[in-house]
Amino acid sequence: MKDNRSGCSVEEAMRLLGGRWRLLLASYLLDGPKRFNALRRDIPAISQRMLTIDLRALEEAGLVKRTVFPTVPVTVEYELTVDGRRLEPVVEVMKQFGLWVKSRQSDDSVWPANLA
Amino acid sequence: MKDNRSGCSVEEAMRLLGGRWRLLLASYLLDGPKRFNALRRDIPAISQRMLTIDLRALEEAGLVKRTVFPTVPVTVEYELTVDGRRLEPVVEVMKQFGLWVKSRQSDDSVWPANLA
């Protein structure tokens, strides 16, 4: 690991994943395919606009597949691609780090599991 | 803005590490203590201002220790704390993901040109 200056790769990853929502979206999509409004319910704080923008960015990066079912009204399903599953370790390490940060912030060591 | 006050650990982690430079700084500090201008040389693209801001943020989070040596002129050394070493797996997973992203981009396989 000393072999390279990790610089650009870390930057590259952060450019793609660095926003407020993208890794969060990935973490929910790791559960399986989800529809647009299901994701909105998972992440109540996200605006419709940002949900669209970030899903499209992940789609363009080849990490998420968007499927439109021509029902009335239409339903759209999002799921991680095979490539997108490479986000799993990223999500996992961020989750663990975030949990640790939060556990430090208040010394109550118990956090509800569903916040993870 | 609706507030999911409880937050999520992934969000929490990204709030602390999500900027353009912080994980990059961490990756260089994993090599050992470094002085201010040494970090500037490691990351030529960073401005003095952002270097200061991000180092202080990491310091405030308890991840980096800042030591001032009363030489003339002063020298200041930054190093990861024990807690800061928890960034190692985060840096590593980001590095790996970034490398993969970059390797895909140089693949001339099926790829839409841009993601910024």
Place this chain on the structure above:
DNA sequence: CAGTATCCACAATGATACTG
């Protein structure tokens, strides 16, 4: 050497209204 202090550009995100 290791910063501060201003000022500024632009990107990121949010609020709200509207639609096929």
Place this chain on the structure above:
DNA sequence: CAGTATCATTGTGGATACTG
């Protein structure tokens, strides 16, 4: 249901000059 469109606001980072 799953979006678009528009406008406003906040956040992030950069340029430049100055300093103990």
